Amino acid sequence: MSTSGWRPALAPAVVALLALGFAATELPTAGQKPSTDYLYKVKTPVGQYEYGPEARALLGGLAPGDKLASDWQVRALEGPLRDGRVRILIERDEASFVISVLPTGRSRLDPPAGTDKWDIFYGEFVPHAAELEVDEARPLLDAMVERVRANE
């Protein structure tokens, strides 16, 4: 095979070098399984993890027992979790739900509220019948947006 016989191979060879070179930088290191955390929407009781100073600063010092939107009370907080999420368990009477504050774009869903840097979701209603429509949750979401915007 002459050198010219290899010429048509040049372009795919360059693509191969690029692809495999970048693939090498992406490979998980030895003993580390590829992360599939992004596939799971793990929901655990709020308060299982630490409520760190970073999250506390973002929420303007929000703490358990504080009131939000007049009649809702903060019961527990945690974060930032591994995906940057801060979770706030909020209750009123016998009902509760969770507000999650995530770095923008981290969730695959459209957030009902947020700032330029943070998306705000709500869910995990207990009991389920206490589910709030977006309009009903709006005062709470707005209060959270205000806090985050002031501290982000």
Place this chain on the structure above:
Amino acid sequence: MSHRVAPTILADRRVPWLIALVFVVVGVEAVFSARYLHDEGVLTWYFASIVRQEPAAGFFFQKARPLLALAYAPISGAGFRAVAIAHVLVCATAIPAISAIARRLELPTPNVAPLVLLCSPLLLATAPGCHSNADAMAGLVFAMWLLVVRQRSLACGAVLGCLLLVRSEAAVFVIAIVVDRALRKDYRVAAGVALVPVLYALAGSLYHRDVLWVLHYPPTLAMPAPGLHWFTGTSVMDEMRGLGESLFALSPALFVAALARWRDMARTERAWALGLAAFLVAIRGFPIFGLFNFDTSPRYLLIGLPVVALLITRVVGDAYDGRAGGRPGLILVALATLLGIGLRGEVPQHPLLIGAGIAAVSLAFARAGRPSIALAAWSVPTLLMLPSAGSTTRLDPPMPTLDRIEVAWRDQLGETDAPIVTNARLLRPWLVHWELHDEDRRPVHFILQSNIALELDMLMHEEVGQRDAIFGALEHEFYGRPVDPKRLVPDAWPDGTIVLLWTDKHLDDTIDVPRWRERLDLIDADERFTLGRLAPVDAPRHGGEPR
């Protein structure tokens, strides 16, 4: 470019049978080791059991994939392992069949197609896992074999019609084959396709006493369960980030198929290739728009594997004939590379980049007149990567968690006689696998979560007794005995009841989780599960909430 003679092993008629034997050995080992024990796979067995116990109610319950359930019903009484081994054997038939198809299409290296099947992480997971996706894949190969090798258009159509009742995503390939044959004035395939669903619908109308029962009680809900703010589909970017891993799971050599040259293909191959392209766009597009209740599970891609295998066989054969892949294929591979580079970050993109990379290496050697090295360039890495490729299928069980549950079970619950309440679909199969299950001493009661309960309510016909019949069958073989909605509170269970709550987005919608947790003497917990026993209401609790 020069013509090279392909090694005889690539056309030897004995080789596909040898590959099939290897596939069966690997598959049966996976069945016994529960390597791919997965709740959706076990469901194939449960559906077959329903049809065995309640033939009419089960067969006309579309959710149960009735024709597939009927096929496995006779052996369903022998247990999951027996069904799973039969399943591996059914899937293995696709291996010699795809080689015969390639031979009839006059591809010079027909044994490449079986090799591609053997090297598919998804097929290696779904065959022993008992997923219906693998049956649909084998069924598609059988239909293609009937059409191309045996030239039985009507029979091919009938098999394709059956596939529509097994996996709806088969429809894209069914349409491609029907249209291709119709354009050649062969309408028997279309007739065969129509025959099976029509006969099924007519027979079912006698049971349901409703001519339109097929529409009134469809196989699945068209949209996800309503009222969940967390579950409204995926974004385009998320879909793109997970794309490489899914394609890799289908076949690490997938991008080699993209190198097939349009002008070298037979007309049949072109129709199938167009079907594959349409299928890939559709199956990855549906989750973005939340259509047809498809999520991003890689296993939905599996039915595309036969066409991928035949296109790769075409590429290899053409390389030996001195016709290496052309520019469109190279551009596609280059675009995949750029996509992989651009998406690096939160989700590792090495599956996409490796897939594109080995295709590019293969193309380079094919263009340099080295077809055997081009073949080795994708087949050797693909084979070597197989042992670590299982996680890309997302079908391997969460072993650390299950191992932890097993240890806690052996240590603290070994001698306990108490009912078990759980929403974990894998718990009972896992306990059975480890011979820790005793239905008399510790019956498993399964919490039907809101999404499943809603689906069953919508898809079963209560007035004709279908619901009662099927729930009666579920009492015997299912993830557990379905828990009566009135017993979804801890007070309805005796003290000491073993409770395993699996973290799931639908659990909060089904039970009052904090109320259950408050009653638990905690045994073990992590972010995926909580295991404990119900304590008397006023007794001091050990462990408490996990922190």
